[in-house]
């Protein structure tokens with residue numbers, strides 16, 4: 218097991234960077250239906266960018282490795298990342314390409330629908346990953362990646378992170394057909410209930426939809442039995458199920474008055490990764506992630522809604538006092 222507590226708490230996120238367009242609607246459109254937006258907002262997005270912001274908010278120095286185009290959006294997302302305290306030294310600009318974009322449709326009850334135009338992520342190559350991990354004097358304590366990049370990038374990153382001695386956090390969202398070794402290197406693998414179901418299907422199991430905590434527990438155990446070091450399945454308002462070789466258990470969500478759940482998963486994963494970089498156990502880092510996500514869902518927006526370390530500490534203190 219890698220001792221991330223002895224390393225400088227520095228995190229590297231390899232991930233997507235988008236210029237998002239969020240549209241607030243009364244209800245999500247059905248196929249063929251036109252819905253008029255009540256409000257439109259432009260801002261930073263992409264699972265990589267969001268998780269990097271969540272980490273930086275926890276006071277953990279964070280570098281983002283990713284690509285943007287050479288359009289106006291590139292400057293906008295770089296400035297937004299810098300404003301959130303994320304290092305963009307490893308963000309490459311690809312000439313003649315547009316920056317990734319996501320159209321996020323959010324309905325009043327908090328459900329959302331997202332369509333991603335990925336941008337030049339096909340230009341991330343193995344040399345970029347190796348230069349940032351294997352050839353580096355001080356490797357990061359934690360490396361985080363998500364499924365918005367091509368599957369080979371996830372495989373190179375997992376292998377390179379292991380060689381560098383960094384803890385590898387894999388948020389397989391969306392699910393991609395990665396190398397089985399990549400899944401086994403994840404510590405933890407973080408997926409939501411839809412992704413967990415899909416993953417079980419990819420591994421040859423019965424992809425029956427998860428209907429809550431009781432369904433998620435055996436699936437998490439099954440992923441650990443398949444060789445994944447640890448697994449966290451997020452269950453929205455039901456919190457998470459977490460599993461490792463010691464067993465599987467449920468952790469409830471912190472109470473929240475929901476305004477907008479966009480980015481809740483990114484807030485959870487980034488905050489969890491920051492906790493691990495600080496040397497917390499998976500259980501401690503998971504509780505920190507749950508506390509952070511409960512704050513984020515009570516606010517509008519994604520990265521801009523993520524709480525700071527002291528706000529999360531307050532939620533954890535209040536919860537401990539109420540027990």
Ligand SMILES: Nc1ncnc2c1ncn2[C@@H]1O[C@H](COP(=O)(O)OP(=O)(O)OP(=O)(O)O)[C@@H](O)[C@H]1O
Pocket residue numbers: 390409410451452453454455456457470471472473475478479480481482483485506507510511514
């Ligand atoms: N209604 C809620 N109340 C409290 N916490 C919530 C609520 N909804 C989500 N969360 C928190 O956010 C975490 C992630 O939510 P969820 O499982 O919906 O992730 P996700 O599907 O990846 O979300 P998204 O794609 O919207 O970012 C949950 O594990 C929980 O901690």
